[in-house]
Amino acid sequence: MKIIHICSPEVRLSRSFGGTESLVYNLAQKQADEGHNVSIITSRYSPDNNLKHYAFVNPTKTSSSWPLTWMTYRLNGFKHVLKSFCWIDKKIDIIHNHLSEEGIGLSFLRKIPCLNTLHGAAHQDLVKSSIIRLYSLTRDTKLVTVSYRSYLQHKQFYGKDLIGFVHSGVRTDYFTYFNKVKSIFDYNLCFLGRISPDKNLDYVISVCDKLKNNGNDINLNIIGKYDSANYNYYKRILELSQERKYINLYVNIKRDKIKPIVGKSDCLIFPTSKTEPLALAPLEVMSTGTPVISFKNTVAEEYVINGENGFLCSNLDEMVDSIIKSKSIDRKKCRELIVKNFSVDTMYRGYMEKYEKVIELAQ
Numbered sequence: 001m002k003i004i005h006i007c008s009p010e011v012r013l014s015r016s017f018g019g020t021e022s023l024v025y026n027l028a029q030k031q032a033d034e035g036h037n038v039s040i041i042t043s044r045y046s047p048d049n050n051l052k053h054y055a056f057v058n059p060t061k062t063s064s065s066w067p068l069t070w071m072t073y074r075l076n077g078f079k080h081v082l083k084s085f086c087w088i089d090k091k092i093d094i095i096h097n098h099l100s101e102e103g104i105g106l107s108f109l110r111k112i113p114c115l116n117t118l119h120g121a122a123h124q125d126l127v128k129s130s131i132i133r134l135y136s137l138t139r140d141t142k143l144v145t146v147s148y149r150s151y152l153q154h155k156q157f158y159g160k161d162l163i164g165f166v167h168s169g170v171r172t173d174y175f176t177y178f179n180k181v182k183s184i185f186d187y188n189l190c191f192l193g194r195i196s197p198d199k200n201l202d203y204v205i206s207v208c209d210k211l212k213n214n215g216n217d218i219n220l221n222i223i224g225k226y227d228s229a230n231y232n233y234y235k236r237i238l239e240l241s242q243e244r245k246y247i248n249l250y251v252n253i254k255r256d257k258i259k260p261i262v263g264k265s266d267c268l269i270f271p272t273s274k275t276e277p278l279a280l281a282p283l284e285v286m287s288t289g290t291p292v293i294s295f296k297n298t299v300a301e302e303y304v305i306n307g308e309n310g311f312l313c314s315n316l317d318e319m320v321d322s323i324i325k326s327k328s329i330d331r332k333k334c335r336e337l338i339v340k341n342f343s344v345d346t347m348y349r350g351y352m353e354k355y356e357k358v359i360e361l362a363q
Contacts, residue, residue, distance in 0.1 A: 001031075026169065040326060085151055093355075100118055114142070116160075147165055188266050207271075210316060269330075273298065
């Protein structure tokens with residue numbers, strides 16, 4: 001099958017830790033390994049032998065003004081997708097677009113089967129919902145989400161064009177499995193993700209404060225990704241961390257340094273929000289054998305089986321109790337559940353099934 005992925009011109013594709021950039025890279029690489037003819041259109045890419053790479057715009061230069069940066073990102077994304085669709089010829093089996101609104105709005109330019117992955121959360125406010133609907137007026141594409149929960153949230157906007165979901169997958173072979181955790185602390189804990197309000201990092205610190213106040217000797221490693229749009233929140237987390245001796249804050253560290261930190265933790269505290277579509281961080285961490293503590297009534301219910309690879313909680317007290325119980329989790333089973341259900345192989349099979357459905361519907 002001849003496949004083209006249209007990706008964001010702003011992020012560098014990566015095979016290891018990361019968000020959408022690692023998901024796309026790993027999917028495309030797996031497709032190429034399986035014998036498909038795969039090309040990637042993006043502006044930031046580390047070349048690989050069996051993946052073709054094309055670029056039509058340069059990455060946007062960031063500004064000190066977040067609204068200005070956001071606007072230039074969207075304009076650059078529009079130009080990027082427009083040039084991509086104009087360049088693509090008819091000898092393509094399917095276009096897989098990863099730039100939500102821009103890709104949806106311009107998909108009519110090529111009468112080629114097109115699948116669009118909605119990587120982000122569904123917008124709940126009126127203004128953003130209206131923008132989505134305007135972008136979608138001309139759409140000639142089918143859509144999938146990265147989780148069942150996200151599918152239900154987006155269904156109200158896209159109707160029958162939303163044909164299902166494919167769970168995101170991680171390269172489980174990339175993550176070293178740690179069978180046993182030895183620590184000088186009662187509880188060696190970690191957080192991995194963006195330093196932004198939707199990740200509820202201040203809640204993680206509140207949970208650890210309570211655990212500490214109950215007489216436990218704890219250590220919390222916060223491994224965070226910072227961007228200027230969340231400067232005020234980052235400043236707040238930095239202040240909270242400096243006030244507590246038990247917190248180690250690692251910001252934008254190299255990926256190879258992340259693996260042993262999360263792998264040698266008793267658990268990952270990940271109080272995901274109700275709008276989170278599907279974070280890769282907990283999947284990556286569970287690949288090392290480390291269980292996850294998260295919230296009920298969130299997408300975590302799709303990857304955390306209570307008592308088997310982590311715990312789902314309703315409040316702060318339950319989260320504290322779950323951290324204490326986390327040492328009873330079978331770390332081998334924790335990893336096996338991710339290998340079985342959230343590996344790149346399972347993601348690959350899911351997308352190839354969706355490709356076939358999209359091609360069939362286009363005939």
